Amino acid sequence: MADxxxxxxxIDELRDELDDIDDRETLEELREAETDGEDRTGAKEAIDERLDAVDDEGDSDGDESESGEDEESDEEDDENEGSDESAGGGQDGDTVGIVDIRDHVQQNASDLIGRPLDGIVEIERTDDGWRALTEIIERRSVPDTQDILGRYALDLDDSGRIIGYRRLERYRRGDTKRDEEAPAGG
Incomplete structure (x- = not known):
């Protein structure tokens, strides 16, 4: 692990590196290193996913630490994914669910666009896959109500890979007129 x-x-490079690690203890050390270091949500989620995969593969090292809280969390995730997959159209693992899309967008939007992700505004199923609308911080300001945000549409295929993106608009975070005008236009 030391290397x-x-x-x-x-995050994508980290996922590739994690695929070669089957030791739960090493993965936990990596998660702690990420938390103490950059503390990226996407990186921690990637490590957690690998931990889950190692647990699912029957790696029984540390069975005592795997009980309790982790099992409850896994059960909640399974329940959430089931409802999301039925909303997304697939339950056999052939297509990804909305939670998978959300996680993928959270993990990759910043790297793709080159600016920090502020949030995901919307995710919808399309004929060709998925579309996610995100808000990206294009310029930070003090106070933060003056931040300049960009709203981006990310297109994803059925398997959840980002296949395109575009900026739809830019605006100030504190611009409430934008929100008031939205219902009249729709």
């Missing part, structure tokens, strides 16, 4: 520093990798 892998999660902070030196993008």
């Amino acid at each position: 892998l520093d999660p902070g030196e990798h993008t």
